[in-house]
Amino acid sequence: MEHTFDATDELCINTIRTLSMDAVQKANSGHPGTPMALAPVVEVLFTRFLKHNPANPHWPDRDRFILSCGHASMLLYSILHLTGYDLDLDDLKEFRQWGSRTPGHPEWDHTPGVEITTGPLGQGCAASVGMALAETHLAATFNRPGHRVVDHRTWVLCSDGDLMEGVASEAASLAAHLGLGKLVWIWDDNRITIEGDTDLSFSEDVGRRFSAYGWRVLRLDDVNDLDALAAVLDEAGSTSDRPTLIAARSHIAWGAPNKQDTAAAHGAPLGDDEIRAAKRSYGWPEDETFLVPDEVADRCRQIDRGMADEADWARRMVLWQQQHPDLAKEFARRLAGGLPAGWDDDLPQAPADADPMATRAASGKALNALSKNMPELVGGSADLAPSNKTLITSSGDLTASDPAQRNLRFGIREHGMAAVLNGMSLHGGIRPFGGTFLVFADYMRPSIRLAALMKLPVIYVFTHDSIWVGEDGPTHQPVEHLASLRAVPGLAVVRPADLNETSAAWRVAVERREGPTALILTRQKLPVLQGTVDHASDGVARGAYVVHGEGGSPDVVLLATGSEVSLAGGAAEILSENGVAARVVSMPSWELFRAQPARYREQILPPGVPRVAVEAGVAMGWWEWLGAHGMMIGIDGYGASAPGAVVAERYGFTAEAVAERTLRFVKG
Amino acid sequence: MEHTFDATDELCINTIRTLSMDAVQKANSGHPGTPMALAPVVEVLFTRFLKHNPANPHWPDRDRFILSCGHASMLLYSILHLTGYDLDLDDLKEFRQWGSRTPGHPEWDHTPGVEITTGPLGQGCAASVGMALAETHLAATFNRPGHRVVDHRTWVLCSDGDLMEGVASEAASLAAHLGLGKLVWIWDDNRITIEGDTDLSFSEDVGRRFSAYGWRVLRLDDVNDLDALAAVLDEAGSTSDRPTLIAARSHIAWGAPNKQDTAAAHGAPLGDDEIRAAKRSYGWPEDETFLVPDEVADRCRQIDRGMADEADWARRMVLWQQQHPDLAKEFARRLAGGLPAGWDDDLPQAPADADPMATRAASGKALNALSKNMPELVGGSADLAPSNKTLITSSGDLTASDPAQRNLRFGIREHGMAAVLNGMSLHGGIRPFGGTFLVFADYMRPSIRLAALMKLPVIYVFTHDSIWVGEDGPTHQPVEHLASLRAVPGLAVVRPADLNETSAAWRVAVERREGPTALILTRQKLPVLQGTVDHASDGVARGAYVVHGEGGSPDVVLLATGSEVSLAGGAAEILSENGVAARVVSMPSWELFRAQPARYREQILPPGVPRVAVEAGVAMGWWEWLGAHGMMIGIDGYGASAPGAVVAERYGFTAEAVAERTLRFVKG
Secondary structure: OOOOOOHHHHHHHHHHHHHHHHHHHHHOOOHHHHHHHHHHHHHHHHHHHHOOOOOOOOOOOOOOOEEEEHHHHHHHHHHHHHHHOOOOOHHHHOOOOOOOOOOOOOOOOOOOOOOOOOOOOOOOHHHHHHHHHHOOOOOOOHHHHEEEEOOOEEEEEEEEEHHOOOHHHHHHHHHHHHHOOOOEEEEEEEOOOEEEHHHHHOOOOHHHHHHHHOOOOOOOOOOOOOHHHHHHHHHOOOOOOOOOOEEEEOOOOOOOOOOOOOOOHOOOOOOOHHHHHHHHOOOOOOOOOOOOOHHHHHOOOOOOHHHHHHHHHHHHHHHHHHOHHHHHHHHHHHHHHHOOOOOOOOOOOOOOOOOEEEHHHHHHHHHHHHHHHHOOOOEEEEHHHHHHHOOOOOOOOOOOOOOOOOOOOOOOOHHHHHHHHHHHHHHOOOOEEEEEHHHHHOOOOOOHHHHHHHOOOOOOEEEEHHHHHHHHHHHHHHHHHHHHOOOOOEEEEEOOOOOOHHHHHHHHHOOHHHOOEEEOOOOOOOOOOOHHHHHHHHHHOOOEEEEEOOOOOOOEEEEEEEHHHHHHHHHHHHHHHHHOOEEEEEEEOHHHHHOOOOOHHHHEEEEEEEEEEOOOOOOOOOOOHHOOOEEEOOOOOOOOOOOOOHHHHHOOOOOOHHHHHHHHHOOO | OOOOHHHHHHHHHHHHHHHHHHHHHHHHHOOHHHHHHHHHHHHHHHHOOOOOOOOOOOOOOOOEEEEHHHHHHHHHHHHHHHHHOOOOHHHOOOOOOOOOOOOEEEEEEEEOOOOOOOOOOHHHHHHHHHHHHHHHHHHHHOEEEOEEEOOOOOEEEEEEHHHHOOHHHHHHHHHHOOOOEEEEEEEOOOOOOOOHHHHHHOOHHHHHHHHHHHEEEEEEOOOOOOHOOHHHHHHHHOOOOOEEEEEEEEEOOOOOOOOOHHHOOOOOOOOOOHHHHHHHOOOOOOOOOOOHHHHHHHOOOOOOHHHHHHHHHHHHHHHHHHHHHHHHHHHHHHHOOOOOOOOOOOOOOOOOOOOEEEEEEEHHHHHHHHHHHOOOOEEEOOOHHHOOOOOOOOOOOOOOOOOOOOOOEEEHHHHHHHHHHHHHHHOOOOOOEEEEEHHHHHHHHHHHHHHHHHHOOOEEEEEEOOOHHHHHHHHOOOOOHHHHHHHOOOOEEEOOOOOOHHHHHHHHHHHHHOOOOEEOOOEEEOOHHHHHHOOOOHHHHHOOOEOOOOOOOOOOEEEEEOOOHHHHHHHHHHHHOOOEEEEEEOOHHHHHHOOHHHHHHHOOOOOOOOEEOOOOOOOOOOOOOOOOEEEEEOOOOOOOOHHHHHHHOOOOHHHHHHHHHHHHHHHH
């Protein structure tokens, strides 16, 4: 395809540069250098290549654009403004101010046209793999011969820092493995980081590394050479069975006479003098700020092109819909995120005399029951599927050659997995889930935080949740992970006590649209509790409920989660033999319980009755529920390698030991 | 160098295999496949190449060996036993049992010859870079012409999973950048993971990737070809200015007729029948278990060679010591880990009327004051040195060409940094520190956990610790990180309130030998408090102390940390004007305060006096200190992008707002 450029393009590019400089200067905070360097890239990409409709940032078949180096946010805000998104010049003037639509780093669901919250490096790159993967999967699922209703690309702009981060490495390796040919990363090869030149710490051959992953690697010697830039974007946008990396040489703070190619231009305003000098070098009126020449506004505005593209798509959608009405209905449902009728009909339930079962196994059953009715459930494990029980048995592996399948093999890349789940969720049309051992939730934490911050309904399947992991020892036995996950605002942590609670936990996770949910599951078998048979569904949704000793006024309340609930039940029976009436409260989710009315909370935890918490982890946070005079039966250090039951006994997690300590506590 | 092998070597190798199979079978838990595959590698490495003295696992100039794929622990235990470490056959029989010296994954400081706790994949690889780096730095510091008192290699055995993990990628890139020529990773290219064949998820060209980083890449087509194995180890051990990867093709569960090359052999016992069949294939007596033929014991035992090597080193040490007595004294001190006289003499102190200063700046001063007297302080930042204030101004950058310097440029590789710090600490002779923004502590978490589990005295410098970060917005404003770090057993979290407390916090960190310390520091300036001038040193060490309103009996106690202490001080003054006597307790460290006698704790937090906690983060955990009827002034969601003072005001973090809420609380 032929692309021609003229002086107006140069003017557009300089407008992006000067808007960025001016906004950073006005805010007296921000990162001007990268927007100045990469202005040509976004101008050419957004006006010639990106399929988008600024009038409808939610058009499902739009290309996705990700600014992984989120600190260069003014680059994105400038081009969004110029191409016609609902972001006006006054918004740009409010850069980094309270309540503005132009926060310091791009925030999803806050600014029109921003596809993802970025800032923590590597995350945008890695999430882009999830977006491209979602596109591939949905295309394979919904396109039909002669009909391409899902057909878009994912473009990423990223920095040296993004490519140094391990999470991006993991995702890049996976992207090549999955043959994501519509994914393009444009690497801003500016050779500058905060500390100085990249050769302070970065001497690898990035292009060769990506070739080794299996990427197509293209080079652009100068981002200011618009013809070469268009040619390389053209090639990157051409059909490929591999993702594409464009190594694009740029110069940070391009045009700033004293700060170009220096770290000084990275993260601080240029200063008035340097801004004037840079404007002079662009041939720009140096006294003007936030200037958008008319011809720039005309040239950059993409609403007509976008409306036409979307209209064309809509016409094709109609044809497709006529031939495939059920498919179209399902597509609409998936994009809207609604649940299909009867989605939870097949969730397993068990009577109290059922065979004991690990909650990870119950989770596998629940997942498979849901998967039958919810084709949008797509996910897998970071190489622990047989342990996490995350395999959808009715589906094959999602691969480059069969992308319509639903089982993902993430490899031993927990962090990459979590970021990819974010991208899949952001894309829409998919409810992603991912599993690993609970102890390795640590590897995923930066991406979990972003899921919570963005309120993405990602589902985590964390198994092997305590010292009962046993022989694998302290490196594999989580003790602080419940606490550290509960600390994340917006993440719901749910630790079910048996099969019935596990079904209820999955129901909570699926119905929860306002943020991610972490399911915390055992390796070891657990009995099915009498108290969960009728009450788990409502009880888990409320976060805590009575599973034993409902009636009368108890002498003590035992609060427990997960595998410790049946243990507390055993302790309650011993206590009863000793004349102490114990109520056992299963408390699978603090977050859900906190959201209940005070009346319900007091009904479950009657004021004045002494409380004992039993959880095989650190005490951190439990005092919120225990009050000043409660007792915690927890673990204040790390686990140990031995059979699970032995470790549990040594750490005091038997019904007898809990009963004895409780008895002393109540009598003392 | 010529190496010859005979039938006894085969016997040694099969002994490692059968010991591993037998131990896993007896434990009914563990990973037999990799020990069976890699037995030749450890046999040849430990008997021909590794410089070690089984009689003294602490010999400072030994080569380091790291089993990064820690699940293959029986491989390590078998060879340690056979080469003569203090680990007998009964220990092997107790594999994975309570209290044994052969836990499921290798544990440092627990089993002689185990250099590092491994299990979480990627961590051993990444930490090895720290060990090799420590060697390079100490060699450059202590060797003199004609004297090489520090001269050893670091050998790593790692799996596909290790190389899929981003943390290993980060560290590999850094290792090449630093030219760590004595570092060798042997990659077990067995093409099997837990879920099945590696091509489920892993199709990159690993060798080419490592070449791209700048590694020397060697290949070994068959680990069972001992001559080829010796040749490649020989080459790997030869002088190089680059780290070396050996891609070693192996067959998991080698010799097991039905399970070789299958995932079934990865993480479960083989079963008695398959063990017998495998033993038959080795020509082994199939009814014998834990059999060590006499000629194997003789051949493998390395104590004579080790004693001779160490004696030779000791002789050379004496010559060196004679010529460089001061250097030798310093070397001995550094290895023993003692502090030099006057180490803390220069720590900065300030009067109450001093100019306000951010605690990150105070930390930079403290670090530099300590660095003058403590040459063992070596570290840096993950590309945020100018922000973290981690630069040692009297030193240059530690580079391939100048490894005696002390400033490390970790690049934008937080996780890699944390793992490298672990390796440096494990090596000995160095007190490593590393910095980044507090919010990015999430990236480092798996390595922080291992530091705490191993009780390594690593120091973390976490700056930009709250919403006062301001314009960068919620992605850069930690709210849950104090809580999540406090949840880690064995990690001390210290959040000082001003310059005086920052000096005291550094003193705590340096004196603390029993685990890592995280210093939590502000971006924004803070006044120097009257109450810290005389009391910070003792008060910070005790975890909490009174900084305002010592005398009399207070109406309310305000507990605060870091920047919220001066804010609480301001609130106390307003409260005083309103007739409420408030005591302000600075509580920089929960862990240190918990360790105080009850009497001290009650003196600081008098029972019966209402308490209000002020911390710009989630409430999680604070109820431990507040009692049932306290009040928390915290943040229960994420931050926002705006100037720091604006965000703080909007979130209620002003002296006025705190005073008003406290007043209502006390009166209500």
